[in-house]
Amino acid sequence: MTASSAVIRRGTIFSIVLGLVFLAAWQWGPGLLGIPSFIIPPLSAVWHEFWRMVAVNGLMFHTGITAAEVIAGFLLGSLLGACFGYLLGMSPTAEFALSPYILGLQIAPKVAFAPLFILWMGFTVYPKILVAILIVFFPVLVNVLSAVRTVDPDLINLARAFKATRAQIFWKIEFPASLPPLFAGLRIGSTLAVVGVVVGELVGGNTGLGYLLAFGEGQANTPMVFVTILMLTVVGGIAYLAVVLLENRVLHYLPERAVTGF
Amino acid sequence: MLPVSAPGEINKQATMSDLLRLEYRNVTMRFTDQAGKSLTAVQDVSLSLRDGEVVSLIGPSGCGKSTLLNIGSGLAAPSEGAAFVDGEQVSGPNAHVAFMLQKDLLLPWRTILQNVMFGVEVQGVPPLERESRAKALLSSLHLTDFASHYPHQLSGGMRQRVALARTLAVDPTVLLLDEPFSAVDAQTRMVLQRELAQTLMREKKTALLITHDLLEAVTMSDRVLVMSRRPGRLVDELRIDLPDRHDPIARRHHARVTDYVNVLMARLGIDEHMASGAVA
Numbered sequence: 001m002t003a004s005s006a007v008i009r010r011g012t013i014f015s016i017v018l019g020l021v022f023l024a025a026w027q028w029g030p031g032l033l034g035i036p037s038f039i040i041p042p043l044s045a046v047w048h049e050f051w052r053m054v055a056v057n058g059l060m061f062h063t064g065i066t067a068a069e070v071i072a073g074f075l076l077g078s079l080l081g082a083c084f085g086y087l088l089g090m091s092p093t094a095e096f097a098l099s100p101y102i103l104g105l106q107i108a109p110k111v112a113f114a115p116l117f118i119l120w121m122g123f124t125v126y127p128k129i130l131v132a133i134l135i136v137f138f139p140v141l142v143n144v145l146s147a148v149r150t151v152d153p154d155l156i157n158l159a160r161a162f163k164a165t166r167a168q169i170f171w172k173i174e175f176p177a178s179l180p181p182l183f184a185g186l187r188i189g190s191t192l193a194v195v196g197v198v199v200g201e202l203v204g205g206n207t208g209l210g211y212l213l214a215f216g217e218g219q220a221n222t223p224m225v226f227v228t229i230l231m232l233t234v235v236g237g238i239a240y241l242a243v244v245l246l247e248n249r250v251l252h253y254l255p256e257r258a259v260t261g262f
Numbered sequence: 263m264l265p266v267s268a269p270g271e272i273n274k275q276a277t278m279s280d281l282l283r284l285e286y287r288n289v290t291m292r293f294t295d296q297a298g299k300s301l302t303a304v305q306d307v308s309l310s311l312r313d314g315e316v317v318s319l320i321g322p323s324g325c326g327k328s329t330l331l332n333i334g335s336g337l338a339a340p341s342e343g344a345a346f347v348d349g350e351q352v353s354g355p356n357a358h359v360a361f362m363l364q365k366d367l368l369l370p371w372r373t374i375l376q377n378v379m380f381g382v383e384v385q386g387v388p389p390l391e392r393e394s395r396a397k398a399l400l401s402s403l404h405l406t407d408f409a410s411h412y413p414h415q416l417s418g419g420m421r422q423r424v425a426l427a428r429t430l431a432v433d434p435t436v437l438l439l440d441e442p443f444s445a446v447d448a449q450t451r452m453v454l455q456r457e458l459a460q461t462l463m464r465e466k467k468t469a470l471l472i473t474h475d476l477l478e479a480v481t482m483s484d485r486v487l488v489m490s491r492r493p494g495r496l497v498d499e500l501r502i503d504l505p506d507r508h509d510p511i512a513r514r515h516h517a518r519v520t521d522y523v524n525v526l527m528a529r530l531g532i533d534e535h536m537a538s539g540a541v542a
Contacts, residue, residue, distance in 0.1 A: 158367050161335050161355045162384040162432060172384065176371045253371045255414040 041223040046230075049223035057212060057224075059231065066197055066209040067235050069125055073132020074193040074239060078186055081137040085144025086178070090170070095145070102141070110135040111199040118204040128200030128208065135196035136189035143185030147178035180254065183247040190243045194236040209235070282349065283468035284334060284359075284436045285310040289343035291329050302493035303329045306343070309487060309496060311436070311468050316459075316507065318471045318479035320526065321489030327472045329494075331438045334470065335361045347436055357385060360434035364441045366425040368413040374424050375400065375409040381432040392431070399427040403457060419450035426458060430465065437462070437469040444474065455482060455510045463508035476530075480522040481510035488529050498529045 027043040029035075037045060053059040088095040113134060117127035151174050159169050201210020209228050216224030291304040304326035311317050319327050332338040333345050336355040345352040347359055360381065368377045378396040387395070400406050403423045413421055422442065429437060442458070443451040459482055462469055473479050479486045480502055488498035502522060506513040513519065 152365075152367070154363060154365060155367055155369070157332075157337050158361075159380075159384060160337060161359070161361055162381040163355045163357065164384045168384055172380070173369070176369070179371075251371075253412045253414075255412075 038220065038222050041226060046223045046226045049221075050227045050230075053212070053224060053227055057215075059212070059227070062207060062209050062212050063231050063235065065125065065207045066194075066201065066232070067238075069128045069197045069200075069208065070132060070193045070235055070239055072125075073129045073196060074136055074190055076129070077133035077136025077193065078140045078189050080133065081140030081185070081189070082144050082182060084137075085141045085182075086148060086170075086175075088141075089145045089148025089174075089178075102138075106138045106142075110138075110196065114196075114200045114203045117200070123205040125207070127203075128197045128205070128210075131200040132193040132196035135192045139188040139192065140182065140185040143181040144178055147181035148174055151177045180251055183243065183251060186243045187240060187247070190239040191236050193239065194232060198232060281313045282310045283313050283315070283347065284470060285346040285349075286330065286333070287343050287346065289330070289333060289340045289345060291326065291333065291338070292341045304333075304340075305493040305495045307489075307494070307496050308343075311470060314466050314468055315485070316462055316469045316471060316483045318473055318483040318486045319489060320473060320476065320479050320486060320530065321494060322491050322530070323474075325489045325492055326494030327489060328440055331361060331440050331470070331472060334436070334438050335359050357432060358435045359438060360429045360432050360436075361438040361440065362425055362429045362442045364445050366413070366418075366421040368421055368424055368428075370413050373410050373412060374405060374416070377413065377424055378427045378431050381428055385432060395431055395433075396427070399430055402461070403427050417450075419446045419454060422446055422454060423457065426454075426461070430461065430467075435468060437467055439469055439471045441473055442471075443478070451478075452511055458482070459508050459510050476523045476526045477514070477519070478510070479526065480504075480519055481513045482507070486522075486526060488526065500525060500529075 023043055026040075030037065030040040030042055041049070050059070088098065111131060114127065114131050117130045121127045121130070155173050155177070156169060159173050164172065197208070198210040198213070201208035202214050203210075205211055209232050213225060213228045213232075216222075216228060286307050286309050289304060289307045290302065293301045293303055295301050307326075307330060309317075319330070321327055329338065333340050334347070334352065336345075336352045336359065339353075347356065350356075352359075368374075369380065372380065375393070375396055378399060379392045382392040382395060397406070397409070400409055403426065405420065405423060405427065408416060408420065408424075413424070416424070422445075426442070439458075443454050446454065455478060461467070471479070471482060483502055484507060486500045486502060487496055488500070489495065490497045500522065504513055504516050504518060504522075506516070
């Protein structure tokens with residue numbers, strides 16, 4: 001607990017007031033400023049569009065598709081990133097040999113691969129998942145790699161002095177020591193996974209929120225674009241929250257955990 | 263003048279077993295630095311500790327004291343010579359030696375009890391036995407109430423006591439202690455020194471204590487060895503003929519403690535270096 005209860009109480013009230021002010025400004029601001037509703041539709045129009053999309057456009061179906069792609073891409077991407085991170089972290093030779101290629105791949109904008117993957121795999125869910133894997137992979141890899149490399153050598157020596165095997169050193173020292181940076185990487189990855197999936201859906205296919213985004217744009221339906229952006233934020237938010245909840249459970253031993261984790 | 267409070271102690275020292283627990287024979291350690299130059303950290307060091315003896319090792323910074331400790335615990339192999347524990351040549355980490363550093367090296371994700379059990383767990387002691395051993399140690403070091411706490415919830419002095427419990431849990435015959443109390447405040451240090459001294463006496467452990475603190479060396483040990491500036495060589499040995507080795511706080515009051523400290527200061531040449539401003 002870093003914040004005192006007074007700070008939490010005042011902060012919560014302020015937060016709620018700020019939210020209400022924002023919603024009110026959204027509802028009445030554009031009208032007062034003379035901004036046409038096809039530029040910024042008021043809150044109520046977006047609200048109506050939401051229910052219309054649920055009924056007519058299968059909003060929940062598309063949200064489900066996107067969410068499933070995000071989960072698959074995030075899980076596979078972080079699993080691969082963590083595995084490579086541990087392997088490279090334990091083998092300086094492999095790290096030295098592979099680092100230029102990893103750096104190259106890291107610099108390449110991952111979303112630019114989306115059209116390529118669609119050429120390879122067609123208008124299925126797979127290219128979207130693949131973009132998400134690629135984009136999640138690197139932050140997780142980099143965090144795990146640096147965590148394994150920065151484990152206190154005296155801790156390793158302590159374990160060695162007790163005659164620990166290589167596997168024991170990994171499971172009892174290196175792996176637990178790498179968990180805080182791993183979770184930092186997972187947090188970043190959880191939001192990036194949504195980016196990867198949406199770009200994939202924008203580029204091709206007729207499912208997912210990215211498709212609805214492109215569809216709404218084609219129809220010049222601004223409220224539809226707003227609703228879709230909100231739904232994407234919800235999907236990303238839930239993914240992020242899931243990581244934070246897991247992190248708070250796993251890393252409960254750390255001092256001064258943030259109150260909410262946001 | 264204080265009466266000699268425990269003549270039994272002196273007898274105990276005199277009749278101490280002649281079995282050599284820890285021995286360094288002509289140990290030399292060379293490193294290659296980044297420029298590729300060979301650097302001698304320790305040169306031809308021979309020393310031996312009898313069963314139950316506590317010996318301190320003092321010397322200027324960088325004289326290779328910690329190198330000797332790494333060799334004794336089997337973490338480093340000497341360039342020449344060898345270390346022996348209970349007459350067996352040290353060829354790698356072994357269960358008879360345990361070390362404790364200035365850093366407590368507690369694992370933040372383990373509770374205090376789990377931290378104490380770390381060594382025995384790695385060594386494959388059955389769960390029930392490791393737990394009972396750890397609990398007994400926690401109780402003797404007044405840490406029972408903190409068994410389920412995490413390290414960050416404890417003070418530096420308590421954490422160091424947990425580290426001591428972890429070191430003792432593997433039941434080593436030889437303890438290698440590298441400035442174990444130099445990071446805690448002066449008052450806590452005195453308490454910890456006494457706990458360590460009592461534990462060493464009670465468990466009849468042999469210990470090599472590396473320290474910068476001359477008073478600590480005098481109050482805690484049977485002998486003090488003095489090392490030279492790099493390349494580190496043993497240049498002197500001082501037998502501490504004082505009672506109360508199990509209680510450094512009581513020993514502090516002994517009038518001759520100051521004499522011993524002065525002798526050590528002179529042998530380290532601390533006065534001269536102060537004058538020339540060359541103290542490290």
